[in-house]
Amino acid sequence: MKYLDDFRDARIARALAAEIAAEVRPDRNYRLMEFCGGHTHAIFRYGVTDLLPPQVRMIHGPGCPVCVLPVSRLDMAIRLAKEEGVTLCTYGDMLRVPGSKKQSLLKARAEGADIRMVASTMDALQLARTNPGKEVVFFAIGFETTTPPTAVALKIAEAERLENFSVFCNHVLTPAAITNILEAPELRAMETVEIDGFLGPAHVSVVIGAQPYEFFAEEFEKPVVIAGFEPLDVMQSILMLVRQINEGRAEVENQYIRAVTRHGNETAKAMVAEVFEIGRSFEWRGLGDVPYSAFRIRDRFAAWDAERRFAMRQGQALENKACDCPKILRGAAVPTDCKLFGKQCTPQTPLGSCMVSDEGACAAYYKYGRRRVARMEAAE
Template sequence: MRWIDDYRGASEVTALLAQISAKMAHLTQYNAQQPLRIMEVCGGHTHAIFRFGLDKLLPDNIEFIHGPGCPVCVLPMGRIDSCLDIAHRDDVIFLTFGDAMRVPGGHGSLLDARRKGADIRMIYSPLDAIKIAQDNLTKQVVFFALGFETTMPASAITFIRAKEMGLSNLFGFCQHITIIPTLNALLSDPNQKIDALLGPGHVAMIIGANAFTPLCQLYQRPLVVSGFEPVDMLHSILMLVQQIQDQRAVMENQYARVVRADGNPQAQAAIKTVFCLKAHSQWRGLGDIADSGMQFTPEFASFDAERYFQPIQYDSHEQPQACCAQVLTGRCKPQQCPLFARQCTPQHPTGALMVSSEGACAAYYQYNQECICQTM
């Protein structure tokens, strides 16, 4: 791997790889056929693994399982269709992050709708929605509020400011979701073979590392909250391997330079002011998960786009041949999907995992040329 020669922590990378290999050699219960299966929850970790070739540098008896920590990837097609229902209305300006533009719904994507004349705009910060609403007072401006706890504070602050300013033409289509119920759903599945987890550093920055401790206690799986540099991830993997060797199952925080035990109280307060849990939420690949989605609190209900526009609530369905659900839940690898790199490419995606910057299929397509060759 050429990057190691130029990497500022090259010697540390080499040392960590040697330590992991030595410890895995002593864990004889794991081999190439039955490896230690580590789920990296966050899509950012998935891309780092393949960008830096960590899967090839590590011993053969370690296997990465790609988790559901990409909010665009777990977005059901029915939710995109409801967005399209709103976005096609004449008096609406619909705002979204770039990752969601090309996610296909049953009736096309937001990008398709923009090509057909809908006023759909890509923004980089939720706060951009305030200026657009101020500049277009005769329009209804709808922001697609999407993401795990990482992006919730920015959405919350946007609507707090909008309320303070008295903006009445700004709304949010809320698709914010929470990570802990998702992991509960995965780990409670008796058919799911997960030995350890790399915890999502960005989410933990908001909710705190301690939020993951009950999962370790309940399911007896080690979890290490990890940063995103190669050294961070290798150090985290070493910590997981050490726990396996010691027959422990606890939460450890490798990313302590960024993640505090109790998270960010100011961000948590903003979230609690604007959003609250709703009883049920649909997830691509995981179905209905109780208490996993967010909605506007009664105090901020006037900003709720679904309450105001009453869009059609579409059933979620998938392309029959697509394996998005299986990839999201670690039951297969992207290249095992019959559509991967054939009908489903970044230019012509069938599923969200190919278009998201954190999607597993996008990572395989961009960095793992062996997988592309296997499909040809």
């Protein structure tokens, strides 16, 4: 526990807050986006925003793979799960995400579909081994962090000739999404927000390294600081971004040096490259079609590609028009801007993906933001 306590020390936090306040220029604003939902939760859980000067604004990005999955892809999984002889496996946070017509995997299971929550790809493989009469499909979702375990599962399935196992692949790429956000004001007539700098993802960067973010610094002249998840990590990273902006620099800096290197995990990247290739386009909730932003399974592993095995087709699905998740995911709105937030939409009765996922911005606001409002009202 001492290790964690060292990164949550209130005395050091106050010192960092004083440094940030001293560095901030009164005549300018600092609009910083934390891409990762883990950072959003850390910011609210530990009251980081209460320690920042008013010129520093934290903007919440699309940093949750469950949140950015479009309704149409979830509908595909629900339709597949309802087919005779299919067992659909996925991580727990996908079960309650609303699809179209308020359907979800959890509701589909209640109606008789064989849907299982698993803790890892190895659990899904074991289900296939022990149930040879079932078609076991792993609903794979996540950023680069969870892609290597899916690659391992596909290689094991190939080696064992496990013919009743397949993967519905929904692994998406963070650098492509950041590029899309930065290009959005020029490319789309969509509500967007200007960004001065990024807190780079932590766990993603452990895998891919710091190098992929160098493009943003060079092409868009936006500084990136890869940040750890503890409150002092976040505050130090904010200080590093403020200093870069003040000095007119746009570089990639690595605050999370205890876990991230420039080149990342070469073994994991090689495994992913062997199993997956990058598709030409993939739809993200809130961002639309993003070029070269997702993996697809290589032809070598086509026998274990659920989309090919079951001839799955992506249809059209409408978002709940009253839900502001798409705007929240691109930083153009905050959860409290949504008329449904905290009323019809709560963690118990979620209407949008940002409220369902543990890393969603709406879930963070609901869990921690209300305490902050209560403290402010009490202070008044």
